[in-house]
Amino acid sequence: MLSLYYSHDPSQEESFFPKCPFYHITGYYCAGCGSQRALHDLLHLRFLDVIKQNLLFIPAVLVFVYHYSIVFMEKRTGNTYKNLLYHPRAPWVVLAVIGGFWILRNVDIYPFNLLAPN
Numbered sequence: 001m002l003s004l005y006y007s008h009d010p011s012q013e014e015s016f017f018p019k020c021p022f023y024h025i026t027g028y029y030c031a032g033c034g035s036q037r038a039l040h041d042l043l044h045l046r047f048l049d050v051i052k053q054n055l056l057f058i059p060a061v062l063v064f065v066y067h068y069s070i071v072f073m074e075k076r077t078g079n080t081y082k083n084l085l086y087h088p089r090a091p092w093v094v095l096a097v098i099g100g101f102w103i104l105r106n107v108d109i110y111p112f113n114l115l116a117p118n
Contacts, residue, residue, distance in 0.1 A: 006043040010036035031056065031102040034117030052118045056101055 034053035041049040105115035
């Protein structure tokens, strides 16, 4: 799958990657809009373009890597490590960050309009 995102640019009109149904129906950006283009840019090591497409993409990748690194280490060593993602408040923090980002990226006033995907 990553090879497809590396070799095919999702921002091209003839791209076979799916478009965002939320944006298509409402005209508003969802919190994930720009993530496919961000993945393509990340695979090409264009970090500034990743941030321009979706500011939350790199933090989401880091959270994913953090979680699975702990899972890997627990399986490998047999030890239990504290995973901050299992904290009782973690889902609420994630929900607040994603919800706030979702709302603010649709505000057409500077600096919030910088959050919209390019």
